[in-house]
Amino acid sequence: MNKKYFLPLAIAAMIGVSSCVKLTEDPRATLTPGNYFNTQSELDGAVTSAFRALAVDGAWGFTSKMTSYFGSDDLTTHPASNKADSREFDRLQGTTTNASMRSEWEGPWNTIYQANNVITNFEKVAATTNEAIQQRTYSGGQAYFLRGLCYFYLVRTFGALPIVTGPADITVTPAREEPAKVYELIIADLKKAAEMLPDKWTGVNVGRPGALAARAVLANVYLTMAGWPLNQNSNYALAATEAKAVMDAGKYDLMADYLDVFKTNNNIESVFGLQYNVGGQLPNRSFGATCIPDDEGGWDDFFPEINYFKDAPVCKRTDQTFHTQIKSNKIGVVRWDDPRTATHHPYYNKFRYGAGDGIVETPTQVVSFNASTNKTTDIVRFAETLLTYAEASAMAANTVSDDAYEALNRVRRRAGLPNIVKGLTAVAFRDSVVNERKYEFAGEFGQRWFDIVRLQLLPKVIARRDPNEFKDLPLNPAAVANPGPKYIAPIPFRDLNLSPGWTQNPTY
Structure with missing residues (x-):
């Protein structure tokens, strides 16, 4: 007997939200699953679509993928500008209606949905030779990997989750399961992937x-x-x-x-990374403009806290990691803590370059930079x-x-x-x-x-x-007194509201 699984109403509904992204894969990869994987090429299209769903700007293609992680000491953001969503979590004041946090929630769920389609249907593709069977198995293995990876990020970010391992139906909302149960699925999926995949892909x-x-x-x-x-x-x-x-x-x-890790794609150190292609309408916007200071004309989205930088060991890696001489387009080259700079903070150097398509600069000025790069995001x-x-x-x-x-x-x-x-x-x-x-x-x-x-x-x-860390924007005093609940982000309001029986994470 076929077992039917269900997606929460909002999770199923958000699949439609991603339709604004122009995909070039077989559109059947995003439909409710049926007997439509008739060939290996169709199956390949579905797997590619699942990767693409995770890589887009509304998922892991921009800094919004780490909005709720701004409570960390390696991340802070501009005290004004359009950075309100990141500032909320930087102040330990995150809310359920934070728009950028949706990337952390929707991106992995969209990919889980598509991975489930592949897992449910890949063995239906006819395969009469050993090579064809192997290729079909590789497709299934990638889907198991993606589902395990996405659940791993979701459970660490949001805590208890619904466990959804089959086709979607919006008529029933599954209960959120405690992390221990979610980890059982993650382990099973990754073990299955390891059994089905080659050690390492080439070519x-x-x-x-x-x-x-x-x-x-x-x-x-x-x-x-x-x-x-x-x-x-x-x-x-x-x-x-x-x-x-x-x-x-x-x-x-x-x-x-060390710096070459962040200037090259699929190098010997990259165990797994999401692939990007600006020409293929899949740009990576987590490099280049996003971490370039406002003083240099950049977007100023994220940079390290002051004492995080000061505590860094004295070494070549530290020199390569941080950008400390600000090439201001108004006052010239100044130290990061010059009172005339916009934030009085050091910045990240290693994210400026993209894959050679990020920033163009001289020792004294920024000539140009790109907001969209072809740089792979190394996940591992x-x-x-x-x-x-x-x-x-x-x-x-x-x-x-x-x-x-x-x-x-x-x-x-x-x-x-x-x-x-x-x-x-x-x-x-x-x-x-x-x-x-x-x-x-x-x-x-x-x-x-x-x-x-x-x-x-x-x-x-x-x-x-x-104490001078944007002291006019203090940390949430309740969170300072009791930081425990802030290890977990809130379930987005819309999804909670459309999921009967769910309760919000504590303090949100």
Whole structure:
């Protein structure tokens, strides 16, 4: 008997919202599923459409994908301008009607919906040769990967979720399931993807997720489950096992130069990244203009907090990460803290370039910049896998192995830092790894925020905030007194309102 699954009314309705995006794939990929996958090319179109749905501006193609993560110390924004949505969460004052937060909710749900269509129907495509069966299996594996990845971001951002694994129907609203149940699905999906996919794609398919990408995400899943809210310490060992498998495969490595990670696409360090093409009407707007200061004519969407920058280690990576000499189009080149600048903050250097199509500048002036680039958004970098292994293996064994030290020190040496001296306790070593992650992934799509959440570091982050950090825009005093509920974002008002039986997350 076929089992029927249901999408909440608002989730199903929002599929129509994305129709304003001009897609070039087979339009049947976005319809209610039926027996329409008759050929592998149609199936390929459906998978491509699922990736595209996640990559668009209204999903993960712009900085709005991390709106609710602005409570982190690596993200703040302009005190005025049109940045109200980011400012809400930067002040720990996020609301259910925040328009930009919808990208965090709708993008993954749209992709889950389309991945479910593929998972339900891919085996219906006729395949009479081993090669055809393999290609069909690869399509299904990518859909499992996407569904697991999207649920992973949703559960860390919004907490309890409906579990939807089949065709959509708007007549019934499923209940929100607690994170532990959601993680069961995530693990199953990523394991299934790892079984069905090649280790790593090459050639024209470079950039698509392979089995090693699924295992790298799974390592992060287990590491996250070892922290808040599940606190399942047994998952440290599982995280270490998955990360070590990716390391031992020998398919990935660190780029020799840190800054080249952010100037090139699908490099040796990119385990999985979303692909972009300006000419194909799929621009990435998370690079270039978005992090260029207003003083230089940029959009000024995000930059680091003052003490986050001041606490950064003195090394080559820090020099490459931050932009500290503002090339003002009015007053010339000045330090970031010059009182004549608009925000008195340093900025991010590493996001200025795109894939060679971001900014054009001289030592003294910004010549031009683009708001739309072809830069891949790296969701998983090999540096993450190394640091996941280092932390997880130490915490699992309650001692630090030589391999764990070496995994951490590989990242540090690339940064221009000395090796961590051996002899640390497991917890002290864990703290060193977390601090390394803090700057290795500065400003990168939720990386710092998710560490803050799983280790419940928000009180420390708040306490370290510079008193001059836009002091005319104070933090939410209730959140300062009780930051716990702010680890989870609110369910968007429209979706909550159209989903009978759901209750809002606490304090929203």
